[in-house]
Amino acid sequence: MALTGLDIYKLLPKTNCKKCGFPTCLAFAMAIAAKKTALDKCPDISDEAKATLSAASEPPIRTITIGAGEKKLEIGGETVLFRHEKTFFHPCGLGITISDTTSPADLQDKIKKFNALSFERVGQKVKAEIIAVKNDSNDKSKFINTVKEVKSKTTALLVLLSNDTSALEEAVKIAGDAKPVIGPANISNADQITAIAKSNNANILATGKDLDEISTVTGKISASGYKEILIDLSNVKDITSLENLTQTRRMALKKNIRSIGFPALVFTSGANTYDHLSYAAMAIAKYAGIVILPEPDPSIFLPLVTLRQNIYTDPQKPVTVDSKLYAIGGQPGANSPVIVTTNFSLTFFSVEPEILNAKVPTWLLIVDTDGLSVLTAWAAEKFHAEKVLDAMKKANLESVVSHKKIIIPGYVAVMAPKLNEISGWEILIGPREASAIPKYLRSSWQ
Amino acid sequence: MEKVIEKAVSKISELAIGATSANGGTREKELKIGGQSAMPFLHFEGSMPNAPVVALEVWDTVPEEWPLIADEFKDIVNDPIKWAQKGKEWGADLISLRLESCHPDNKNNSAAYAADLVKKVLAATKLPLIVIGCGHPEKDQEILPAVAEAAKGEKILLGMATKDNYKTIVAAALASGHSIIAESPLDINLAKQLNILVSDMSMPLERIAMHHTTGGLGYGFEYCYSIMERCRLAGLAGDKIMATPIINMIADETWKTKEAKTPQDEQPNWGDLHKRAINWEIACAAGYLQSGADILVLAHPESIKQVKQTIGKLK
The missing domain is CATH 3.20.20.20 (Dihydropteroate synthase-like)
Incomplete structure (x- = not known):
């Protein structure tokens, strides 16, 4: 793969002429290996050396x-x-x-x-x-x-x-x-x-x-x-x-x-x-x-x-879904429940199928938490009452449902009083795990 | 061309499930998993003494959230004994019994019920057995010790031990000679931590399997896939704690998905529902085989047959 500084040094004129700006050919070679300078700074490089070096810098799989x-x-x-x-x-x-x-x-x-x-x-x-x-x-x-x-x-x-x-x-x-x-x-x-x-x-x-x-x-x-x-x-x-x-x-x-x-x-x-x-x-x-x-x-x-x-999903960045109001399980209406959670795709794809399992048409409000899951987002202060209120306003929730009740994940029950205070909505504490949503929606939601 | 060989410095630990009469049990065979000294199926640089195995997922209550299975096998899924007996006929290597009905949100069945059912299942099938609790951390602390006692001598694989309830469950498994599944939520550090905690209770590493919380295909598959690869690579590189075999609960993550439920008339370009659902289970299993699955828990007989065949070709 990439050539070492010594490999590159062998291909240089070894005159230490300093025209490249480095004190010696070896220093120049080390700098190339570290990708800090380019080979064309050497005015005396041979075509042969150029070809070898450019071949070595090609990606290993074309x-x-x-x-x-x-x-x-x-x-x-x-x-x-x-x-x-x-x-x-x-x-x-x-x-x-x-x-x-x-x-x-x-x-x-x-x-x-x-x-x-x-x-x-x-x-x-x-x-x-x-x-x-x-x-x-x-x-x-x-x-x-x-x-x-x-x-x-x-x-x-x-x-x-x-x-x-x-x-x-x-x-x-x-x-x-x-x-x-x-x-x-x-x-x-x-x-x-x-x-x-x-x-x-x-x-x-x-x-x-x-x-x-x-x-x-x-x-x-x-x-x-x-x-x-x-x-x-x-x-x-x-x-x-x-x-x-x-x-x-x-x-x-x-x-x-x-x-x-x-x-x-x-x-x-x-x-x-x-x-x-x-x-x-x-x-x-x-x-x-x-x-x-x-x-x-x-x-x-x-x-x-x-x-x-x-x-092929990039494991370095959390995958997110769009932060908006989703209609899950058919056509939720003005009396349908509203569940709120984060925009981490794994959270979304855990919650969404469980709502479908419940067979209760539901509004799912997704809050932008930079792709963090419920507990992580809460700990990082990216999932709190003000953020939820923002999302409620953006989705114009007041005109979507008539009941002024919102279900928050059980893990963030602690935000309920604050959210109630700033929104005026009744805050219902949902289950901690998505798997309990069907039971919750069928039995606890009225 | 000269092959690039990456010799492992260590092996995955070897876990045995099921005791035959020679070992004080009543199983027809002792099943071994693990023991590999290479990444999956790379026979040119290591050995794979035990190929991955396939378990049939059996519930003790009708899996309402798996409509296709519940419907196609309606005469079977209402009776865990009959269902478990299908394991042999369908070609599964072992049975994975889930005590779903014990969940407080389900029938809240008792520890005595769980113990009795496990005895009946052990009498009805001679295949080695995995028993999974109801997934409620507190309730599992009640039912799993009773299950462990009821299955004493049979060397079952008992799960799921989580960070919240592992002490009781591991102690019960130790007392009755069973192995344990340590479950952690899609996090390699938590997986390692739990394996340490469990082995600190003098549970030998050879009696621990890991469950990273399987992600269904399209539902977090990639997280589980990469954690499995990282665990397996670490295990082969000499980290004994991470060298425990891995189980994937594929059935439970397949049959409740919308891809396994939505009829073709609602999604015309998704193709035939029945075939699509089976394909979903097979593709998920084929993927996890490449990241280090040692036990694949499946539900449909067609998937079991196919995944066994794929393993046969690769092993």
Whole structure:
């Protein structure tokens, strides 16, 4: 990975000329290693040294862009093995395969179902982004027609797969400037595919029977100066994929091995949809850049986009929900209860399902506590009577309900007298734990 | 290419659940969990002598908040004995019995009831047993000692011991030779603290499992996932206190979610409800398998079958 000061020193002229502003070449090298100065401050550096140093400063796993404009997808560029060490930056792409042997009716059906794989979770739009078109027919015109159909009827990012390079060359032009992935590139066709990718601004999917062979293929491609590469780590045995996904991430991060420092693509395999789901879940958790399943089944994709969102959430910042008044469980009205809590997403997502369980339509007033949970926010003075009153006013609660009663979490019962005094509302002490909300709403709320 | 190997300096502790007749119990087998010397399924750098196991979640009252399970298995879920007997047929490795009805907000059933039920369940199934209280810290201090006494000799796994009630529950488990689940709310420091407190009562670390308070998929999954990874990494790096096996209560965090309840006609693009709910349980389990789950507690027979199969492929 990053070169040490001594590694850099070896590449410098060692003249101690001071033109860089440092007393010695060694001091300058140390400063570069510490990222306090840049190499170009040395007027006498050789081109060779420059190339070595700039290569060393590249990220260990290359960031690859698929597509263009607003719907482009960036994958790779990861810097850690475990999300708690920093975060995983670029959520993996999810998608489906479409074979060019699919009948016209099935093709339309699949396209329609793919286009519906779009969901809203925690206020974010999440969806499947990718369609991989496979030239299983070995018939060029069938492949081209399928690619055209997919391109014209979806906004999917494309992975174009054919063993016929002339078919790929034609297909890549249909994708236009939407930077697709093309392949599979192997030892024998890597040069041809690289030429097509270069002249059409496409990414290349490198394949091989094992990591050594994949590394040879990526080596051939990048020897030409082109590095828009993904590696295919699919394997019919899940365990081999897990090993390879783990090893490639480690080799890139810990040993700075460039030839496998690219995002990985995985086609799931298995005997039934549950197998595909389980395989995909493993690949999302463990380092895949793209995961492709056979069918656009929403009952599979909803849990998968959710898992992806969970895994790629930045653990360094608390996740919050919008601070506002929510209507939970149908249509609460003027006589419905009002519960107040914090904007920490985990608090919200503990409380919301319990209100749904209660089957009592309820107003849920969320107070901005900078993403802190009830007790933590109270201790940090971010969840107190004045803050709750502010939120009540902002939500115009007086005009929403007619009863002037508000339920506060049992853990902050202590704020009740003050809140009562400044708001004039009756303060009801709710349960301490969200799990007791159904019982509370059913029995205690009148 | 040369593999990058990260050798662990230590192992996860090995916990045994269930006593066979050879050991003074009546279980058909002794189930072992833990003992790994690598992160999950990374066989190239360590061993995994005991694969993760799957438990069937059984309630002693109809789980009204799991409408799909309550409906699909309506002839089973109204009888904990019948329900527990399904464990074997559905391929579970053990049973996890939850004494929900003892909760003061539920039927407030007594300690004597709990003890009697546990005896009946032990007679009805020969699978090893986990018994979980009702989740009310004070009430669990009443019922769990009675359960421990009733199951004496069977080496059950008893939970949940929390910072508020661990003393009584751990003492009861010690007196009757059981193991304990130490539960802490999504916080690695509290998890460690509780493991220290429990082991300070001379409960061997080999008889403690951790529950970090499982987050359901989409409902805090990522917090639990990362705490599990951190615990497991610490355990493998030599922190014996953090090297205890981990349990995930997945069923309870799955079947009450809106994804496992909302019919397709209300959410047309969410897909078939029945399939979606099972998928939710499977995906959650598949995720936790990667962060160090040793016991996965599930409810649906399809999920149990699938998760067992996934473990079979990875182990």
